Amino acid sequence: MLAVTAHDHLPSGPVAVLANPTAGRGRHRGLLPRLLERLAGAGRPVRLLEATSPGEAEAACRAAVADGAGALVAVGGDGTVHRAVQAVAGTAVPFGPVPAGTGNDFAVETGYPADPVAAVGVITDALRDGRARPVDLARLTTPDGGDRWYGAVLAAGFDAIVNERANRMAWPRGPRRYDLAILVELARLRPRRYRLRLDDEEHELDAVLVAVGNAASYGGGMRICPDADPTDGLLDVVVGGRFDRRTLMRVKPRIYQGTHVAHPLVRAYRARTVELDAAGITTYVDGERAFDLPVRISAVPAAVRLLH
Known part of the structure; x- marks a missing residue:
């Protein structure tokens, strides 16, 4: 029962996971089952999103947030994280970037370990404890509404x-x-x-x-x-x-x-x-x-x- 009551400060709902198997030239591909199992240790249902292109990945993240995901986790590099961020920016849905790409600048610069397993450990602990910390983003706009x-x-x-x-x-x-x-x-x-x-x-x-x-x-x-x-x-x-x-x-x-x-x-x-x-x-x-x-x-x- 503790796993249920520990999430007072975070939205309830499943943990949606976006994973890019080709990130970092595929070197972490075999890790995904282990990462998902570790995330499940937070006591929430874990749902792997399906996507075969960057556009599909972004759409899947937006749909997951709209459908009531309690958190979004992105396993991949900066490109994967970028797609996921479009869905959670400006919402109450907390986010966990797992550095598994060639470039992992956002995850590392915001304090996550460079090792994907260690990063998932940090995210799982935060989910279990009901803990999230606010970080800034930059918003890019164009004269024609982009x-x-x-x-x-x-x-x-x-x-x-x-x-x-x-x-x-x-x-x-x-x-x-x-x-x-x-x-x-x-x-x-x-x-x-x-x-x-x-x-x-x-x-x-x-x-x-x-x-x-x-x-x-x-x-x-x-x-x-x-x-x-x-x-x-x-x-x-x-x-x-x-x-x-x-x-x-x-x-x-x-x-x-x-x-x-x-x-x-x-x-x-x-x-x-x-x-x-x-x-x-x-x-x-x-x-x-x-x-x-x-x-x-x-x-x-x-x-x-x-x-x-």
Whole structure:
């Protein structure tokens, strides 16, 4: 009976689980039965959602929340977490990200262990204890009514351009396609003209890198916005100015430690709302393709409740 009464502070209802078996190139595929069994130890029914595409995954999460799920758990990388977040953002349904992908930035930046079994242990304990803590999300909107939530980082510079190039390429397959896209775009590298509005402050600048972070890292541990805090109600904006190819390649490894912000061509800002525009740029959020510029990004305090 204790398992029933311990959930006073969380919605009742089953735990819905979204799992991406191909996350992290499938290296955690065999773990899923063990993770589901561990989650069942919280004393709630556990329901595995069925989906064969990112669109289906997002729709399944939204349907589960609408049908009265008491919690949503996403087993996968940042892409899987991104789909699940669209369903729980702004609701009372608590969320648990289980890092099982190539990039697990949101889960790790919000304090979950990098090991999936350990992360499920944290989530199960929180479910059993009826415990969830609020964390901010960023809300991305477009002039024509487009709307997405994200937890980690929006990329709108060189990295977004490389992603867009890689997604258009049919060959080669796998990680080498991304490497080739980097080479192609490095050869074409030029600063773009950006218009930035940070709360009420306007900036026009030439830049190669632009990132808007709710959390610090993207791309599997690159600390592009090293001081971003997903509980401070603010967005961190990091802009890398007129880099040439050689300087960019020298600075890029420093992003893993977050020391690139000390470079004289890098500027960092903080704001509650960010309006961003430049010609010919498609944004990526949590590694997923989002909207063409212009966009507006707002920090939304306590937009999601994490099982932690």
